[in-house]
Amino acid sequence: QKEVEQDPGPLSVPEGAIVSLNCTYSNSAFQYFMWYRQYSRKGPELLMYTYSSGNKEDGRFTAQVDKSSKYISLFIRDSQPSDSATYLCAMSLTDSWGKLQFGAGTQVVVTP
């Protein structure tokens, strides 16, 4: 069993819809939870990070962490074609210098 599970998709949504992404994990020691966006043949870029449980909002993006369920989510409101990319969740252990454990990434396609 992988430490971090993420549905690879693809997930296709019409422009303006809400994109809902999620990951589950098995290691309860994870404390930092990140979402990265990766365009084709490019390196990942950090979208949001959350420490421990709770919600965090940044513009059209909302990240949620439910440690009791070992489940994290990313919501993208008012999706745009430019949001079409692969979204990877990542996690690290108890200190902020820890190694990142990535999910497989979900490919998102926003159609005009």
Add this chain to the structure above:
Amino acid sequence: GAVVSQHPSWVICKSGTSVKIECRSLDFQATTMFWYRQFPKQSLMLMATSNEGSKATYEQGVEKDKFLINHASLTLSTLTVTSAHPEDSSFYICSARDRLGAHLTSGSSYNEQFFGPGTRLTVL
């Protein structure tokens, strides 16, 4: 700020040859750099952690003699794939952490890894 570059962005080589990939932090000093490998439609897999001035720490299953890592300065780390074979064909991505930076919010700190654009290696 916080830009990481990689060179080359794309390389094709013959089986048995060695290939060197450079990772540079352009506007910050990086004590620690990481090397990842990503196969198509798969996750990033950490290969090794590179600390300036010391030997790299390799993940389980990664051959240190095949993937040579050198971190000679605070802005440059290199990955050399020795005696490359077709199964080494992959997308190699580096990341770097700012030696000085930490993002503080709500009482917690997170020292972000900044990723390079990746190098696509094809071994014929």
